[in-house]
Amino acid sequence: MNSKLSEFLSTVAKKVDDYIFxxxxxxxxxxxxxxxxxxxxxxxxxxxxxxxASGLIFTNNEEDxxxxxxxxxxxxxxxxxxxxxxxxxxxxxxxKTVHTIWGEPIAITAGDxxxxxxxxxxxxxxxxxxxxxxxxxWAAHELSKATATVAEGQALDMSFEKRKWVTLNEYLKMVxxxxxxxxxxxxxxxxxxxxxxxxxxxxxxxxxxxIGIAFQIRDDYLGLYGREEVIGKAVFNDIRxxxxxxxxxxxxxxGDDELKALLDKLLGNQSAPREELEKLAMKxxxxxxxxxxxxxxxxxxxxxxxxISSLKNTLNNEYIEILKELAIFIVKREK
Amino acid sequence: MNSKLSEFLSTVAKKVDDYIFxxxxxxxxxxxxxxxxxxxxxxxxxxxxxxxASGLIFTNNEEDxxxxxxxxxxxxxxxxxxxxxxxxxxxxxxxKTVHTIWGEPIAITAGDxxxxxxxxxxxxxxxxxxxxxxxxxWAAHELSKATATVAEGQALDMSFEKRKWVTLNEYLKMVxxxxxxxxxxxxxxxxxxxxxxxxxxxxxxxxxxxIGIAFQIRDDYLGLYGREEVIGKAVFNDIRxxxxxxxxxxxxxxGDDELKALLDKLLGNQSAPREELEKLAMKxxxxxxxxxxxxxxxxxxxxxxxxISSLKNTLNNEYIEILKELAIFIVKREK
Numbered sequence: 001m002n003s004k005l006s007e008f009l010s011t012v013a014k015k016v017d018d019y020i021f022x023x024x025x026x027x028x029x030x031x032x033x034x035x036x037x038x039x040x041x042x043x044x045x046x047x048x049x050x051x052x053a054s055g056l057i058f059t060n061n062e063e064d065x066x067x068x069x070x071x072x073x074x075x076x077x078x079x080x081x082x083x084x085x086x087x088x089x090x091x092x093x094x095x096k097t098v099h100t101i102w103g104e105p106i107a108i109t110a111g112d113x114x115x116x117x118x119x120x121x122x123x124x125x126x127x128x129x130x131x132x133x134x135x136x137x138w139a140a141h142e143l144s145k146a147t148a149t150v151a152e153g154q155a156l157d158m159s160f161e162k163r164k165w166v167t168l169n170e171y172l173k174m175v176x177x178x179x180x181x182x183x184x185x186x187x188x189x190x191x192x193x194x195x196x197x198x199x200x201x202x203x204x205x206x207x208x209x210x211i212g213i214a215f216q217i218r219d220d221y222l223g224l225y226g227r228e229e230v231i232g233k234a235v236f237n238d239i240r241x242x243x244x245x246x247x248x249x250x251x252x253x254x255g256d257d258e259l260k261a262l263l264d265k266l267l268g269n270q271s272a273p274r275e276e277l278e279k280l281a282m283k284x285x286x287x288x289x290x291x292x293x294x295x296x297x298x299x300x301x302x303x304x305x306x307x308i309s310s311l312k313n314t315l316n317n318e319y320i321e322i323l324k325e326l327a328i329f330i331v332k333r334e335k
Numbered sequence: 336m337n338s339k340l341s342e343f344l345s346t347v348a349k350k351v352d353d354y355i356f357x358x359x360x361x362x363x364x365x366x367x368x369x370x371x372x373x374x375x376x377x378x379x380x381x382x383x384x385x386x387x388a389s390g391l392i393f394t395n396n397e398e399d400x401x402x403x404x405x406x407x408x409x410x411x412x413x414x415x416x417x418x419x420x421x422x423x424x425x426x427x428x429x430x431k432t433v434h435t436i437w438g439e440p441i442a443i444t445a446g447d448x449x450x451x452x453x454x455x456x457x458x459x460x461x462x463x464x465x466x467x468x469x470x471x472x473w474a475a476h477e478l479s480k481a482t483a484t485v486a487e488g489q490a491l492d493m494s495f496e497k498r499k500w501v502t503l504n505e506y507l508k509m510v511x512x513x514x515x516x517x518x519x520x521x522x523x524x525x526x527x528x529x530x531x532x533x534x535x536x537x538x539x540x541x542x543x544x545x546i547g548i549a550f551q552i553r554d555d556y557l558g559l560y561g562r563e564e565v566i567g568k569a570v571f572n573d574i575r576x577x578x579x580x581x582x583x584x585x586x587x588x589x590g591d592d593e594l595k596a597l598l599d600k601l602l603g604n605q606s607a608p609r610e611e612l613e614k615l616a617m618k619x620x621x622x623x624x625x626x627x628x629x630x631x632x633x634x635x636x637x638x639x640x641x642x643i644s645s646l647k648n649t650l651n652n653e654y655i656e657i658l659k660e661l662a663i664f665i666v667k668r669e670k
Binding site: 026079106112115124128132136141143144145147152155 | 469
């Protein structure tokens with residue numbers, strides 16, 4: 001990772017975490033512990049970073065952006081806590097999930113609390129004194145709309161589980177909803193609070209929704225072609241769990257009969273043997289699907305960079321560079 | 336029920352339901368069906384009614400209040416859907432609960448969607464054009480703060496389950512959090528959007544938080560002394576399920592050894608015989624606890640009425656009368 005980007009990410013993470021841990025406090029203690037558990041366990045704070053960089057392109061007033069950066073991380077975390085319950089996942093970021101430690105009722109409530117706190121911290125007395133009220137209401141609208149879209153995307157993803165395969169367009173729509181929409185809102189809110197024009201806000205959103213989709217395709221890619229010792233989790237898990245990834249859509253849409261037969265045999269098969277899975281990954285590569293995924297991510301990255309290169313009346317162009325580096329990092333990352 | 340109050344409740348219910356069913360639409364259809372299921376199944380729309388009446392005291396502009404009235408009902412419904420999952424309840428309002436029909440993952444997501452939509456509808460382009468932005472942001476703050484309080488109250492209530500009994504003060508605090516806070520926010524938001532002064536907004540909130548607590552005590556009361564054919568559900572269910580009600584707190588705090596021993600035997604005992612439960616209810620009555628509950632509700636009702644009688648610069652005093660009738664109804668209702 002580019003050193004300026006890496007420095008920016010850690011600076012934002014520190015400031016946003018400080019804000020969250022000083023402001024998200026209360027009783028019952030158990031509920032707050034459960035709510036903050038996943039935040040304490042790590043994470044890169046990508047959404048806060050996109051929000052802050054998007055805002056800092058247009059303002060020097062970093063302080064005003066922090067509560068909003070914290071709020072998108074709270075929304076993201078609430079969706080993780082609820083997703084883990086639905087998927088019955090036992091671990092996330094190397095620690096036990098909230099429902100595994102505290103039980104489902106507290107985990108559901110912990111997610112609900114973070115959701116409420118996300119809106120509470122961006123509308124509290126202090127923020128309402130400092131931020132133009134129309135901008136604040138607009139930002140709250142982007143955040144709530146994106147959160148509704150994430151819920152719709154989650155339901156769409158669940159509906160995919162009942163199907164053998166989904167088209168590439170269906171896959172891309174779902175990925176936009178589950179991952180792209182909140183990144184899009186993060187970038188837009190940064191611009192909105194910094195006073196950017198509607199057209200600039202739109203461009204920031206376009207940038208972030210594209211890298212959101214690319215991020216998920218890269219995830220799918222590493223789940224097939226990543227190196228286990230680098231990514232820190234087993235490859236082929238997506239196949240064993242029957243997940244409808246970018247690769248599965250393309251393989252069923254364009255693969256030959258042999259590839260489809262192999263997929264039928266392995267997809268959702270928890271005890272699929274490793275040699276067969278490796279054969280599947282190679283077959284996808286020779287069918288040109290790996291290359292197509294790479295090309296698609298490159299295309300998204302290019303469009304994202306083009307969008308932020310079109311911003312007008314910018315103040316601090318070094319943050320445009322940081323967002324460009326972030327787009328490159330997302331598509332090239334090895335973990 | 337007073338006929339003006341009853342007419343007002345049905346008028347509000349119709350307008351708010353129309354708004355909800357025209358505005359809460361989308362894909363996947365299954366998710367929206369699940370989200371709206373409990374709203375379709377009935378309910379008095381008490382929170383929207385309090386919001387509308389509170390606003391109409393100060394404005395003739397009913398249209399502006401409707402999205403906010405819908406939003407408090409969406410928040411209320413989302414908490415019901417999530418509570419039913421946590422309590423593993425199979426029925427609500429005479430119909431199967433959301434998770435019973437669609438499963439837990441869809442039920443969790445349906446609640447999350449309503450939560451997001453509650454904020455989306457009060458910040459959409461149309462509302463942002465019509466409502467003063469500072470008032471809107473203030474209203475969003477009251478709504479998010481109350482929702483966070485409901486989550487805290489839910490966790491507090493769960494922590495009570497592990498204890499044999501809780502003090503009356505602990506009980507009252509929990510009831511304020513689970514029921515009073517959202518009613519309080521509903522009344523305040525009505526005033527805020529109608530342009531009421533901060534002091535008037537505070538008084539509206541005081542009114543509604545008091546009747547919220549009284550509402551829950553009346554619920555506890557009917558669970559012991561209600562007539563099954565009127566309330567439409569079994570009495571003594573709270574005792575059998577071990578619920579920490581107003582009566583349980585007072586009985587352990589002030590009852591004699593015989594009453595406490597009887598409680599120890601019956602509380603949380605799913606197969607407690609009816610004669611014993613009736614004996615318990617009578618013992619509580621002769622120990623003065625029934626009377627104390629009646630007095631406490633009267634006191635809350637009086638304070639609530641006093642609060643709204645102190646409103647200044649009002650425009651339509653007939654809505655103050657409606658709120659007074661509502662306070663009386665809540666304390667006197669037989670179901």
